[in-house]
Amino acid sequence: MGSTFSTEAIVLFSTDVGEEDRILSFLTRDRGLVRAAASAAGNIRKGKSAPLDLFVRTSLHLYASRKEGKLKRIRTADVIEPFLAIRSDYRTLCAASYMSQTTAHCVQEDDPSPGTYELLLACLRGLEEGTDLFRVLLLFEVRLLGELGLMPELGSCLSCLGEIEKDAVLDSRWGGVIHRQCRGVEGGSYLAAGDLATLRFLSTRDLNHTAKLTVRHGDAKRIFGLVHGFAVHHLGYESKAIKMLKNEK
Numbered sequence: 511m512g513s514t515f516s517t518e519a520i521v522l523f524s525t526d527v528g529e530e531d532r533i534l535s536f537l538t539r540d541r542g543l544v545r546a547a548a549s550a551a552g553n554i555r556k557g558k559s560a561p562l563d564l565f566v567r568t569s570l571h572l573y574a575s576r577k578e579g580k581l582k583r584i585r586t587a588d589v590i591e592p593f594l595a596i597r598s599d600y601r602t603l604c605a606a607s608y609m610s611q612t613t614a615h616c617v618q619e620d621d622p623s624p625g626t627y628e629l630l631l632a633c634l635r636g637l638e639e640g641t642d643l644f645r646v647l648l649l650f651e652v653r654l655l656g657e658l659g660l661m662p663e664l665g666s667c668l669s670c671l672g673e674i675e676k677d678a679v680l681d682s683r684w685g686g687v688i689h690r691q692c693r694g695v696e697g698g699s700y701l702a703a704g705d706l707a708t709l710r711f712l713s714t715r716d717l718n719h720t721a722k723l724t725v726r727h728g729d730a731k732r733i734f735g736l737v738h739g740f741a742v743h744h745l746g747y748e749s750k751a752i753k754m755l756k757n758e759k
Contacts, residue, residue: 512575514585517541520630521566522610533581534562535614536570537630542621543614546572546582561587565596565606565634595638602637607751609633609650615747616658625657632717641721643755644730649720651737652712660744662686662737664710669693676703680736682743699736708733 519536526532527547536544548562561568562584571586596606613630617623629650636646655661663686666673670692678687681698687706688698701709708729712720725733735756742748 512573512577514571514573516569516571517544518590519544519568519570520610520627520634521562521564521568522614523564523607524562532562534584536568537610537613537617537623537627538570539624539627540622542623543617543619544572544582545619546570546584548584548587561589563592563597565593565610567591567593567631567634591635593634593638595640596634601643601755604751604754605643605647606634606637608647608749608755611749611751612654612745612747615749616654616745623657626654628717629653629657636721642727642730644727644734645723645725647755648708648725648730648734648737649712651734651741652709653717653720655737655741655744656713658745660741661713662709662740664706664713667692674706677701678706680740682740685744699739701733701736705729705733705736709737 517538517540519538522535522537524532524534532548534546534548536546538544560566567590569588569590570584573583573585575582596602609630613626617626633646633650636649637643652661662680667678667689668684668686669688672689674687674689677690678701679690679693679698680687680701681693683697687701690700708723708725711723738752
């Protein structure tokens with residue numbers, strides 16, 4: 511015998527098993543990453559979007575066996591937010607896939623991560639509403655690093671400990687910023703004063719207030735690239751979904 515429970519979740523990715531079954535990974539509000547199997551998943555539908563489609567915010571009712579290693583089973587699923595526009599545009603789909611795959615890599619099963627859930631939800635809403643794609647990705651990258659305890663030090667130089675007032679170098683090896691004159695060897699990424707101010711804003715403000723940041727598409731893409739390099743270094747992981755967006759002109 512086992513037990514049943516309900517939770518709110520975002521569909522991160524799914525894998526077909528046989529003709530009708532699927533194994534899905536979800537980010538849940540209260541249980542972290544959850545993997546579950548769905549039988550005849552295509553028949554679980556309400557309205558215009560299936561509740562087990564990618565990126566859908568859904569309400570789940572699951573069965574959990576007492577046997578160790580046994581997958582949870584989905585009993586019912588209902589759509590809360592479908593995010594239909596995300597799946598209608600290839601670039602937006604790539605961005606959402608990058609965020610979902612990176613989240614799945616970083617969040618542990620049955621380990622609550624409410625901050626990461628709220629972050630992914632806010633970013634999916636941003637993509638759905640047509641917010642500049644790289645502004646959304648930049649916010650996601652910065653705040654996810656913060657949730658994981660990997661946010662780079664942005665206040666003072668990690669070499670001389672002096673305050674950084676203007677430009678600096680973001681160096682993955684140091685774990686944050688250093689003065690340009692303190693860099694002993696080549697490496698790291700140059701951050702102008704405005705770039706540093708943008709990162710400080712995104713990392714310290716309430717998530718609901720970060721939408722007030724106005725940054726041009728080109729600047730958002732460039733800064734994202736710098737932070738993304740830092741993230742890849744420390745996570746040891748890079749989703750394939752981001753490569754198309756990074757290489758576009």
